[in-house]
Amino acid sequence: MAKISIKSVPPPSAVGPLTVTDFVVYQGASGDLASIHHDFEVARLAGYDMPFAPGMYPAGILASWATAWLGARNLRRFKVRFVSMVWPGDVLTCEGSIAFVTEDERETTIELELTCRSQQAVTLLGWATFVIPAAETT
Amino acid sequence: MDRDAVVIGKTGTPFDLPIERGKLREFIRAVGETSVNPDDPEAVIPPTFLATALWWEHDDSNPLRAANLDMKRMLHVEQEFVFHGAPPAVGAVLTGQSRIAKTWEKHGKRSGDMTFVSVTTEFRNEAGEVVAEGTWTEAHISHAVAN
Numbered sequence: 001m002a003k004i005s006i007k008s009v010p011p012p013s014a015v016g017p018l019t020v021t022d023f024v025v026y027q028g029a030s031g032d033l034a035s036i037h038h039d040f041e042v043a044r045l046a047g048y049d050m051p052f053a054p055g056m057y058p059a060g061i062l063a064s065w066a067t068a069w070l071g072a073r074n075l076r077r078f079k080v081r082f083v084s085m086v087w088p089g090d091v092l093t094c095e096g097s098i099a100f101v102t103e104d105e106r107e108t109t110i111e112l113e114l115t116c117r118s119q120q121a122v123t124l125l126g127w128a129t130f131v132i133p134a135a136e137t138t
Numbered sequence: 139m140d141r142d143a144v145v146i147g148k149t150g151t152p153f154d155l156p157i158e159r160g161k162l163r164e165f166i167r168a169v170g171e172t173s174v175n176p177d178d179p180e181a182v183i184p185p186t187f188l189a190t191a192l193w194w195e196h197d198d199s200n201p202l203r204a205a206n207l208d209m210k211r212m213l214h215v216e217q218e219f220v221f222h223g224a225p226p227a228v229g230a231v232l233t234g235q236s237r238i239a240k241t242w243e244k245h246g247k248r249s250g251d252m253t254f255v256s257v258t259t260e261f262r263n264e265a266g267e268v269v270a271e272g273t274w275t276e277a278h279i280s281h282a283v284a285n
Contacts, residue, residue, distance in 0.1 A: 015170060022168075029161070029168035031192030046210065055214045056189045060169030063185035067173040075225060078185035079218035128185070 003138040006108055010069050012095035015061050018053065020088050026057040053086035055124075062116040062126050065094035070110065070130040077129040080114075083122050090118040096128075108132045139278045143205040144241050144255055150199040152235040155191055155261065157183060159228050165190060182225040186217075188272045191234055191259060201238050202257060207278070215254070216275040226269055232261040239273065250280035 023037050032054045035042045043051045059080045067075060086092065093116070100111040114126030162183065163176040171184040197203070226232060239258040245251055254277050261270040 026168040029165040030189045031194075032189070056186055056217065057169070059217060060165075060171075060184065060186045060189075064170045064172065067171060067184060070173075072171065072173045072184050073182045073224050075185050075221060076223075077218070077220045079216065081216050082214055 004070060004074075004132055004136050005138050006070070006098075006101070006110060006132065009097060010065075012093050013065050013068075014091050014093050016091035017089050018086065018092065020051055023051065023053050023057060023088075026060070027054060030054070030056060032056065050088055053090075055080075055082045055086075058086045058092055058116055058124055059126070061092055062094045062114055062124055063128070066096055066112055066114060066126075066128045066130075070112075070132060071136075074130045074132045074136075075128065076131050078126065079128075080124050080126045083124055084118075084120075086118060086123050090120075090123075092123065093117045096126075099127075106134055108134065108137055139207055139211070139253065140205050141253065144202065144238060144253075146238050146241060148201040149235055149237045150201040150203070151196050152233050153191070153194045153196055153199045155188070155194045155232040155234050157187075157226055157228050157230045157232065161190060161193075162187070162228055176228070179228070181228045183227075185219055185225075187225075188219055188234075188259070188261060188270060189217075191272070194234070195236075199234070199236060200257065201236055202255060202276075205255075207276075211279050213277045213279065214274070215277045216273075218271075218273045218275075220271045220273075222267075222269055226261070226263070230269075231264060232269065234259045234261050236260075246279075252280070253278040 037054050096112045096114040099113045102109045110130045112128045116124040236259040240256040256275045258273045263269045
């Protein structure tokens with residue numbers, strides 16, 4: 001198992017441009033089948049120009065930025081606040097910073113503050129807690 | 139929304155959520171998770187995977203169902219997942235049960251009166267231990283979201 005460098009925060013990562021197909025793939029995976037996320041007619045009738053992403057889709061993308069660094073197996077808490085909608089064509093830039101670290105002989109606890117932005121706006125704010133065994137850190 | 143139906147502590151019927159390798163593979167691909175290999179016999183779930191409870195809940199598993207929510211007036215405002223130890227691994231069969239955890243009111247300048255509702259789902263393993271919790275917070279606003 002590769003060691004985790006807890007001091008070097010990875011650079012932001014960009015995902016997209018997102019398509020309605022990406023939304024549908026997430027919808028099938030998650031079970032959120034609401035038609036407003038893929039049917040243009042339904043979206044227009046509800047007053048939108050086009051379908052928008054289910055909020056949990058960018059939430060999953062943001063979580064993936066953090067787990068790519070610290071590992072899903074080490075995650076203990078993940079929270080997101082939905083700030084603005086995500087649209088087809090959006091490129092999401094995910095990044096994070098360390099808010100708090102505690103260490104003892106056995107493990108390191110890291111709290112992250114996360115942000116997901118589209119070209120237009122902040123779409124999500126996130127918070128994550130990871131607990132990493134001492135043997136896995138450098 | 140029928141506010142009388144929003145009773146703190148009200149629970150839904152329990153449902154099983156088996157952590158299946160195929161569903162895990164599909165979800166990992168959808169969100170771009172790179173730290174989990176679904177072929178690993180000990181693969182754990184990504185942080186937001188328990189959202190797939192939507193595939194497993196029964197009609198009466200959501201205790202807010204009786205509140206007749208108008209989805210045009212509902213906004214998903216926050217979501218949290220907490221894991222007590224490492225996240226569940228492929229092959230585990232979790233049992234989820236949801237309860238109305240909290241409700242509060244707020245007056246917004248632009249959005250008018252808002253009612254917030256948090257529903258928390260406890261996920262237990264085969265031994266009956268709580269291994270994870272998911273909390274879903276919605277705002278019900280007095281005008282339709284689409285306006």
